[in-house]
Amino acid sequence: MTSFKKYFTYHFKSTLLRGAVMAVLALALTVTSVYPDTVRSDTEVYIRSDISFLGILAAILCTVIPILELSGFKNRRNLDTLFFLPVTRQKMAVAHYINGLIHITVISAICFVTAALRLIGYAEHLNLLAMFPFFGYTIFACIVMYSVFMFVFTQANTVADGAVFMAIYAIAGFCIVTAIGEITSITFIEGSAENYFVYSPISVFTSEYNGYITPTIKYFYYDPDVQNIAIVSPQSLGFNDYEAVSFVFWGIAGIASVLGYLFTFSRQKAEKAGGISDSPFGYKVLIPLCGLCIYISIGTADIMNIMYLIAMAIGYIIYRRSFKLKIPDLVVLGAFLAFILCGFIF
Amino acid sequence: MINIRDLSHCLGGTKILDNINLTIPDGTIMGLVGINGAGKSTLLRLMSGVYIPDEGTVCYDGASPADEKTRENIFFLPDDPYFTHQATIKSMLDMYKPLYGRLDMDVYRRLVSEFELDEKKPIRTFSKGMRRQAYIAIAIAIRPKYLLLDEAFDGLDPLARQKVKEELIRMVEDDGATVIISSHSLRELEDFCDRYAVIDRMTVSSSGDISEKVERYCKFMLAFADDIPENILDGLPVISMTRSGKFIKGVFEGDGHDIEERLRALAPTVMEQMPVDFEEAFINEVTRRKEK
Known part of the structure; x- marks a missing residue:
């Protein structure tokens, strides 16, 4: 057995209980969240079901599992017992990546099967076969989200910073695209910003398939004029151009994230674990970049300038874990104040 | 290796x-x-x-x-x-x-x-x-x-x-x-x-x-009948020295026999060679480097 197989087998076995607990929790939530809902009108009986929980679950798994897989590498004492093992860091990184992906796939599959079994008695009303492509697309979206979060979490030196990075990266794409749209005024870019949230691939697939899997189920509302149930036409499956372009973007982002994750993991400095997260993909770029993008997108009022300044200062205090201002901080602060002053004068 | x-x-x-x-x-x-x-x-x-x-x-x-x-x-x-x-x-x-x-x-x-x-x-x-x-x-x-x-x-x-x-x-x-x-x-x-x-x-x-490290050092305890002049060990390769009344304890770097001969020339009433351990050798070395 190769060293990779040995390490992977050990890691897989040691995380089996964790995976089982998560699967049981996910299963319980699926059973309570996905159920056939009978709606009766005067003349007909309709069956509907909301399967969007499966998408939400996939998003939760893709957020939580990177933290669980990699948090051990943010502890210096733990690295002392891991990084001398006869397994290269690259193999270790791959083992953790694959293990997390197996957990996501298996737990998602269990929940999809459970959801399908909950609804199978009403197969004549539902397009249950579409659960298969929905599962396939969900896994694609999961791989993208999971890869991005694995890369992002590896940039941090502490678990808390990793979680903050994940939160910032979740909105960073949206902020940047919105700012670009604001500057260029290109309609396509302006209209597509919402597809660049990290969770957008899964939310797009889920909302499309939720309408597609239940085609005979109409949306009901009480029309006050007729005092009866009105029926809205069923949805059809279709992704718009904004979504199609964003899928290509997320596909490339997923591949780049995997490569970035492997590169960063195999070169990470054990001595930095638990220290300040000074990665170029971390606070020192994210804080000014996101601050600037938000400023371009919505902030024009004077009070907003002050709020940005305070928010970015808080961000830098979190980053440096200190209230002490260094020379680069003073330079940036001075430039920012000068920028605001110019705004007041001109 | x-x-x-x-x-x-x-x-x-x-x-x-x-x-x-x-x-x-x-x-x-x-x-x-x-x-x-x-x-x-x-x-x-x-x-x-x-x-x-x-x-x-x-x-x-x-x-x-x-x-x-x-x-x-x-x-x-x-x-x-x-x-x-x-x-x-x-x-x-x-x-x-x-x-x-x-x-x-x-x-x-x-x-x-x-x-x-x-x-x-x-x-x-x-x-x-x-x-x-x-x-x-x-x-x-x-x-x-x-x-x-x-x-x-x-x-x-x-x-x-x-x-x-x-x-x-x-x-x-x-x-x-x-x-x-x-x-x-x-x-x-x-x-x-x-x-x-x-x-x-x-x-x-x-x-x-x-x-070999320990052998590079030797330690002697000397006792004198009269008061001990301040500069009594001048010229000797002293690493450390402690004085207590008419007694001197010193650690020296060099050949034990040679040091012993030179100390005997100072005419102590009592002279005894004591073993030097690794800890003393280490302390002497680090202290000396700090003093430099």
Whole structure:
């Protein structure tokens, strides 16, 4: 057995209980969240079901599992017992990546099967076969989200910073695209910003398939004029151009994230674990970049300038874990104040 | 053989080790000594592959510790090993067992039994010394060719210390293993180490055979009938000196016989040569360097 197989087998076995607990929790939530809902009108009986929980679950798994897989590498004492093992860091990184992906796939599959079994008695009303492509697309979206979060979490030196990075990266794409749209005024870019949230691939697939899997189920509302149930036409499956372009973007982002994750993991400095997260993909770029993008997108009022300044200062205090201002901080602060002053004068 | 060449490393922007050059022959037990913060633990982490050196190389029989084949022969026991809340000795062993083909279960069982450890009890419930014993049992059972121990005796009772020393000596004699052990207890190291390296001011200030190191120094106690002039030992290679009334105790660097002759010329009423231990030699060396 190769060293990779040995390490992977050990890691897989040691995380089996964790995976089982998560699967049981996910299963319980699926059973309570996905159920056939009978709606009766005067003349007909309709069956509907909301399967969007499966998408939400996939998003939760893709957020939580990177933290669980990699948090051990943010502890210096733990690295002392891991990084001398006869397994290269690259193999270790791959083992953790694959293990997390197996957990996501298996737990998602269990929940999809459970959801399908909950609804199978009403197969004549539902397009249950579409659960298969929905599962396939969900896994694609999961791989993208999971890869991005694995890369992002590896940039941090502490678990808390990793979680903050994940939160910032979740909105960073949206902020940047919105700012670009604001500057260029290109309609396509302006209209597509919402597809660049990290969770957008899964939310797009889920909302499309939720309408597609239940085609005979109409949306009901009480029309006050007729005092009866009105029926809205069923949805059809279709992704718009904004979504199609964003899928290509997320596909490339997923591949780049995997490569970035492997590169960063195999070169990470054990001595930095638990220290300040000074990665170029971390606070020192994210804080000014996101601050600037938000400023371009919505902030024009004077009070907003002050709020940005305070928010970015808080961000830098979190980053440096200190209230002490260094020379680069003073330079940036001075430039920012000068920028605001110019705004007041001109 | 371990070869360390031009090794330098920074931690948080501060240089910790600078231009370390050290050769450790196979089949030796080497004591790594230095004051607090000298960089002993950093050096062991660089040697084990936990840290990637900023500059320089560490080679085990010509191979880098980055190579996993080389690492199969290395085991590093840090001063404060991590364990999860539910970890037991058995679960720790489960991690190492598949990765180290040479792990000897008989040795493991014997040591666990001799240290009277319960392998199914969570490690968190163990005392500091028991934790140390547990990890040492695993480290020795793995039978690595190169064993790197950081503050291995910290927290061990005298019986356990003796047991560990015997086991390490047995590893070296039976398997030809090389043990590098950092410790502040120099008297302990002197008991069973055959070589030493002093880390001082970011580099290896001296290294070699412990007995040769100790032989470079001699200690004399002298008593005089009259008051002792301030400059009585001027011209002699004095390393340290303590005065108490009409008594002088001095440590000298150089040949014992030659020093004895020169001291006799001072006409002391009593003169006695005393043994110098490794700790004194170390303190003298580090103090002298600080004074410079």
